[in-house]
Amino acid sequence: MPERNTPQKTLESWKQIAAYLDRSERTVRRWEATEGLPVHRHEHERQDTVFAYRHEIEAWSRLRTTCPNPFSVDGADNLPAPTPVVNAYLVEHDAITRTMHRYIAGARAGDSDLMRSAFHPSATISGYCLGVEYTGSVEHVFQWIDENGPAPNINPRFARIEIIESIAVVHLEVQHWSGKLAGANARASDVFTLLKRNGEWKITHKLFHWHDQ
Amino acid sequence: MKSEYLSEYDNIVRTMQMYIDGSKQGKSELMRPAFHPSASFFGYAGEQLAVGTQFLFDWIDKNGPAPNIEPRFVSVDILESIAVVRLEVAEWSGKLAGSGVRMSDLFTLLKTPGGWKIIQKAFHWHATEQSLAA
Numbered sequence: 001m002p003e004r005n006t007p008q009k010t011l012e013s014w015k016q017i018a019a020y021l022d023r024s025e026r027t028v029r030r031w032e033a034t035e036g037l038p039v040h041r042h043e044h045e046r047q048d049t050v051f052a053y054r055h056e057i058e059a060w061s062r063l064r065t066t067c068p069n070p071f072s073v074d075g076a077d078n079l080p081a082p083t084p085v086v087n088a089y090l091v092e093h094d095a096i097t098r099t100m101h102r103y104i105a106g107a108r109a110g111d112s113d114l115m116r117s118a119f120h121p122s123a124t125i126s127g128y129c130l131g132v133e134y135t136g137s138v139e140h141v142f143q144w145i146d147e148n149g150p151a152p153n154i155n156p157r158f159a160r161i162e163i164i165e166s167i168a169v170v171h172l173e174v175q176h177w178s179g180k181l182a183g184a185n186a187r188a189s190d191v192f193t194l195l196k197r198n199g200e201w202k203i204t205h206k207l208f209h210w211h212d213q
Numbered sequence: 214m215k216s217e218y219l220s221e222y223d224n225i226v227r228t229m230q231m232y233i234d235g236s237k238q239g240k241s242e243l244m245r246p247a248f249h250p251s252a253s254f255f256g257y258a259g260e261q262l263a264v265g266t267q268f269l270f271d272w273i274d275k276n277g278p279a280p281n282i283e284p285r286f287v288s289v290d291i292l293e294s295i296a297v298v299r300l301e302v303a304e305w306s307g308k309l310a311g312s313g314v315r316m317s318d319l320f321t322l323l324k325t326p327g328g329w330k331i332i333q334k335a336f337h338w339h340a341t342e343q344s345l346a347a
Contacts, residue, residue, distance in 0.1 A: 135251045164317040167335040205333040
């Protein structure tokens with residue numbers, strides 16, 4: 001939170017990000033793929049030209065320390081290098097889950113700054129919560145996330161990812177929602193629509209159903 | 214007795230039919246009632262990013278009749294108050310579409326007190342060599 005208004009210092013490569021976190025490049029790449037490490041890609045440049053904001057990395061790192069991910073594999077630096085992905089569908093699938101993990105990281109931390117980069121600037125939201133319709137700008141989501149605060153026990157699952165060239169739909173089921181607004185142990189079904197833009201997948205719409213308890 | 218899924222399925226398909234009728238006749242007024250007032254619209258028309266339902270309605274009116282479109286419901290997924298419909302439309306034609314083109318659509322719908330409404334249409338236009346040249 002205090003970093004929010006400080007100048008955004010950037011790390012300009014995988015090497016710098018790895019050095020900043022004192023880990024190998026392979027580990028930080030894996031963290032991006034599986035744990036939502038907030039890494040951005042330069043538009044109009046080759047796919048692997050990346051950068052990261054220090055304040056985002058720090059926020060992610062604090063969160064990771066306090067809420068260990070049960071699926072994380074520490075010490076995996078010793079594992080053999082992953083087979084290069086050659087399947088075009090899997091490349092896009094991985095890019096989409098990377099975007100979705102930013103949403104998940106923000107939801108878990110109760111910090112909308114972690115998820116903003118996952119959304120298209122014109123993204124919208126709609127759905128009902130306790131009979132009230134919420135329809136409008138994605139800013140509603142960001143406000144809700146910040147007011148709700150941490151939800152360390154959320155258990156998100158990708159129920160479906162469907163990709164049609166430049167568009168995609170992701171059905172995310174999230175159990176064990178908690179927080180100031182969510183209450184305890186709530187469940188949400190989310191349908192995200194994504195658009196591929198300059199090689200990056202951005203959420204254009206979040207449609208939700210909040211399951212009454 | 215119809216199952217709950219089937220009756221919701223029928224309601225969703227009725228909403229979608231307004232979109233199909235409007236597309237076929239080139240009249241956006243036929244499809245407007247299917248859309249939520251806050252609905253959004255996203256996709257690429259060539260290199261250009263098209264955003265906003267007004268873009269869609271204008272396009273439909275300017276394109277004019279597309280009598281031979283072949284719409285198919287690939288999937289209709291319903292999660293209580295929300296739904297996702299994947300529609301594949303072959304044989305698009307018209308002043309803007311050209312002829313024999315194909316479009317993939319992902320519609321998301323919200324169940325409102327006034328029935329199922331389209332809240333977003335995301336599309337992918339499968340460009341043919343002909344339409345790329347245009």
